[in-house]
Amino acid sequence: MGKRERLSGNEAVAIALRQINPDVFPAFPITPSTEIPQYFASFVANGQVDTEFIPVESEHSSMSAAIGASAAGARSLTATSSCGLAYMWEELYIAASNRLPLALALVNRALSGPININCDHSDSMGARDAGWIQIYAENNQEAYDNMVQAYRISEHADVRLPIMICQDGFITSHAVENIELLDDAEVKNFVGEYEPENYLLNPECPMAVGPYAITDYYMEAKRSQAEGMKHVPAVVEEVAKEFAKVSGREYGLFESYCMEDAERAVVMIGSAAGTTKDAIDRLREQGEKVGLVKIRLFRPFPADEIAETLKNVKAVAIMDRAESYTNHGGPLGADVMSALYRAKADALAVNYIYGLGGRDVRVEDMEGVFEALKQMIADGDAGETYRYLGIRE
Structure with missing residues (x-):
């Protein structure tokens, strides 16, 4: 025991x-x-x-x-x-x-x-x-x-x-x-x-x-x-x-949270997934169809499985807690977007850089990300696909 x-x-x-x-x-x-x-x-x-x-x-x-x-x-x-x-x-x-x-x-x-x-x-x-x-x-x-x-x-x-x-x-x-x-x-x-x-x-x-x-x-x-x-x-x-x-505890290559009917999803790694789950719970109470894919195994990258999990979403935000300095986003963003492309997915995708150097990530911040995804769907356009979250411009 x-x-x-x-x-x-x-x-x-x-x-x-x-x-x-x-x-x-x-x-x-x-x-x-x-x-x-x-x-x-x-x-x-x-x-x-x-x-x-x-x-x-x-x-x-x-x-x-x-x-x-x-x-x-x-x-x-x-x-x-x-x-x-x-x-x-x-x-x-x-x-x-x-x-x-x-x-x-x-x-x-x-x-x-x-x-x-x-x-x-x-x-x-x-x-x-x-x-x-x-x-x-x-x-x-x-x-x-x-x-x-x-x-x-x-x-x-x-x-x-x-x-x-x-x-x-x-x-x-x-x-x-x-x-x-x-x-x-x-x-x-x-x-x-x-x-x-x-x-x-x-x-x-x-x-x-x-x-x-x-x-x-x-x-x-x-x-x-x-x-x-x-x-x-x-x-x-x-x-x-x-x-x-x-x-009695189950693990996989990644965790799907409220993804069964999700139209908007976040993909991320690490502790901020807990914050995102709280944001999802709030939004679900309001009838919003939102979900999370939390990566557990990053190398090797489970590209096919992640693309399959995201196949029905309309918009996805990939959250990177690291910069790649490619002018296109971070390493997780590159891998997820590549997986979506190879799977011929229709989802609008955006890559956020967040939490660098310990910058706090609040429930309200993640609610804002889901709101941005809603706007992307309404516009039919992802807009700027390389964004920073919580930055002082």
Whole structure:
């Protein structure tokens, strides 16, 4: 039986990791992810885990150590935010290209400059093409549940890719919510023991990790990564079904909220989905047919499934908490609009940039977005498709 607790998102993730009991956890502090290794270090000191906890000199080193441990056959992870993720950029590609199923607990924070320690998705969106699986959480419960499922996904024989479990800095990482934890034994049984097939410390199978790839081999290595990514959606859904059996909580590639008859919809990632649900509830009481598609799995991107969910809407707003500086919108906007185009969808679409650097997003703001969608339908024209929400002009 699970038990109710009041926890911050960081503490919830740290508890999930205690229950998983990984082999190696190298860490370097950076706001707002510092609490994850801080909490975990106390578990190590108290003898609650067998993990080798390694304080390192930088985020580049923390990912390097996690890669080395994973290549050696250990279940490893690290945690970071913002500039810490940027500092380990080179290593992200190495982890993915070596098909190492390690985990990263990422607490989303704006990248400098200007210097800012609050939430947006510029850090993880910058790494979206590094070859990592990316899963995002709306709230503390989801952050905990996603971490419990992480290794089952990344270590799957058809996948074997690193996984990034993302939550919004301060909004979920430090805010305290009521959540339900699984029993330690339930998590241990669900995650299982790590049994790598190929690893450096296997004396029966000498091997190299990360060798130089000449022209004759490099493309095939990249195609291998892409093939692994193709299997991720099915594995995510398979693991989610098994998780629902032990937790009673259901997850998919994304969540559809009031989409059955929606004529206007919002697509977004992260904690602002909760605010949007409140706006939808208000508008539904007034008879408005509005809905939400909340992305959980962003990499790989479930384009066909999202296009199918949006096939009957007349207008859609795609909300990005990161800029791409393309003059056309953000990364989520590009992916969703591409999916709609390939599906030959008729929906009018607009891309909003919102919440950068922790800018607050209110229920009234999201009601305004739905009102703008209503006007687009009335006009029969999306108008300016690249907009900012809540900006001082």
